[in-house]
Amino acid sequence: MLVSLTVGKVDAGVTVLLTPDKRxxxxxxxxxPPNIVSGSIVDITVARNHTSESESDKRFAAxxxxxxxxxxxxxxxxxxxxxxNATQTxxxxxxxxxxxxxxxxxxxxxxxxxxxxxxxxxPLDTSSTKISGLAVDTEYTFHLVLRTSAGTMSSKQVVVxxxxxxxxxxxxxxxxxxxxxMRENLTAAVERIGAKIVDSVRIDTxxxxxxxxxxxxxxxxxxxxxxxxxxxxxxxxxxSGRILGVTKFYLDALRPGPPSEASRPSNATPVSAPQTQxxxxxxxxxxxxxxxxxxxxxxxxxxSSDEEDEKDEKNSQEEDKAKAKSTDEQKMRLEDKEEQQVxxxxxxxxxxxxxxxxxxxxxxxxxxxDGASFQDVAL
Numbered sequence: 001m002l003v004s005l006t007v008g009k010v011d012a013g014v015t016v017l018l019t020p021d022k023r024x025x026x027x028x029x030x031x032x033p034p035n036i037v038s039g040s041i042v043d044i045t046v047a048r049n050h051t052s053e054s055e056s057d058k059r060f061a062a063x064x065x066x067x068x069x070x071x072x073x074x075x076x077x078x079x080x081x082x083x084x085n086a087t088q089t090x091x092x093x094x095x096x097x098x099x100x101x102x103x104x105x106x107x108x109x110x111x112x113x114x115x116x117x118x119x120x121x122x123p124l125d126t127s128s129t130k131i132s133g134l135a136v137d138t139e140y141t142f143h144l145v146l147r148t149s150a151g152t153m154s155s156k157q158v159v160v161x162x163x164x165x166x167x168x169x170x171x172x173x174x175x176x177x178x179x180x181x182m183r184e185n186l187t188a189a190v191e192r193i194g195a196k197i198v199d200s201v202r203i204d205t206x207x208x209x210x211x212x213x214x215x216x217x218x219x220x221x222x223x224x225x226x227x228x229x230x231x232x233x234x235x236x237x238x239x240s241g242r243i244l245g246v247t248k249f250y251l252d253a254l255r256p257g258p259p260s261e262a263s264r265p266s267n268a269t270p271v272s273a274p275q276t277q278x279x280x281x282x283x284x285x286x287x288x289x290x291x292x293x294x295x296x297x298x299x300x301x302x303x304s305s306d307e308e309d310e311k312d313e314k315n316s317q318e319e320d321k322a323k324a325k326s327t328d329e330q331k332m333r334l335e336d337k338e339e340q341q342v343x344x345x346x347x348x349x350x351x352x353x354x355x356x357x358x359x360x361x362x363x364x365x366x367x368x369x370d371g372a373s374f375q376d377v378a379l
Contacts, residue, residue: 001047007032007040017042074101079108079144079155084128085204087170088136088163088243092204094128095144095155103150111143120144128203137164165242171195173234174202174226176210176218182231189234201226209234213251 005025008016015032017025032042077099084092098108108123109116112131120126134140140162144155163170173190175183175197186209190197198205201220208221208228221228233249247253 001045003044003046005042005044007036007038007042010036010038071102074099076100076103076146076148076150076153078153079146081142081144081155081158083142083158083160085170085172086160086162087206088165088167089134090130090132090206091134091140091142091160091162092128092130093142093158097127098123098146100124100148101150103148106147106149109145109147111145113141130203134162136162138162168193168195168237168243170206171237171243172202172204172206173197174200174205174208174217174221176208176221176228177212177215178210178231182211186231186234189238193234193238195234207233207246210251 003019005017005019005027008018008024010016011029013029014026015029015036017027019025029036036042077096079098080096082094084094086092093110098105105123108120110118110120110129110131117131120129131142138161140160141157142160143157146153146155171190171193173186173195175186178186187197201208201217201224203224205221205224205226208218208226209231210218210228211230212218213228218228227246228251229246229249230251233244233246236249237244
């Protein structure tokens, strides 16, 4: 299409062109022929370049594909959580490796029963965790929450129920150094109770069974705080039909019971038989009850106070008897004295007083307690 335009104003960068209907168009001066001045008329042909347009579209589409493949082809994946193993008091959870694509990681958190337990350390390198301290035969729900610069994604909830005390299927044993026959017996016992044996120490290993505390596997078990027990623990669990505590079966625990006759040296002095209960001295009540020195002293004080009370009671009884005896003696003496006074001649024993009052002196009668008796009185 051919268009005729009149040059209006010419500048170094932009030229103003006038259309036949008096419209203004700004046009780059560099695209006009040289020696153009105001009032000049120029013809401009306008046509669509399909070839160039197609090439431009292709270049733009290629750029878009490049950007999409670099930043939009993949996105952070949603964590997939699952239960690896469960015991009476612990649960081992694992998940697929985290895919972040081009996003940046913010955090990976574990939730239990809808409440946050904590953040997973080193989430790009860690794909499992162990939750301990759970209740026996209790149902729990777990899920992961992944936070990235591209958004937040949550995994599906995993429902896990801890085992009963009689359910030994969650016991996972790693075997250390054992004699061949003991290893065979242990393998058979583990199969009978429904547990399993793994070759190496893993995060789901619950017990390490061995008779010798050495080796790389033993060191790893100790480092991960895995109980190191003797093979007798498995036999005891099978016998009782339930999981037992490991305190008495630790590798470094003392074995109960006296030494056998075979292990005693031939030249050893035979141990005398222990004293019977009849021969043994009776321990004080406070010592038997664990009262200690203070309780014993307190009991001794109580005994001594009881003895003093008994003595005081006896003394009071004796005093009462003595008083009663002395009273009887006094009564007898008074009776004797009255009899004597009847027998005594007048003027000898009783007090004498003249009728005329010349002799005012009186002779007192002997008192009952002056030592006089019936034989001493003169008749």
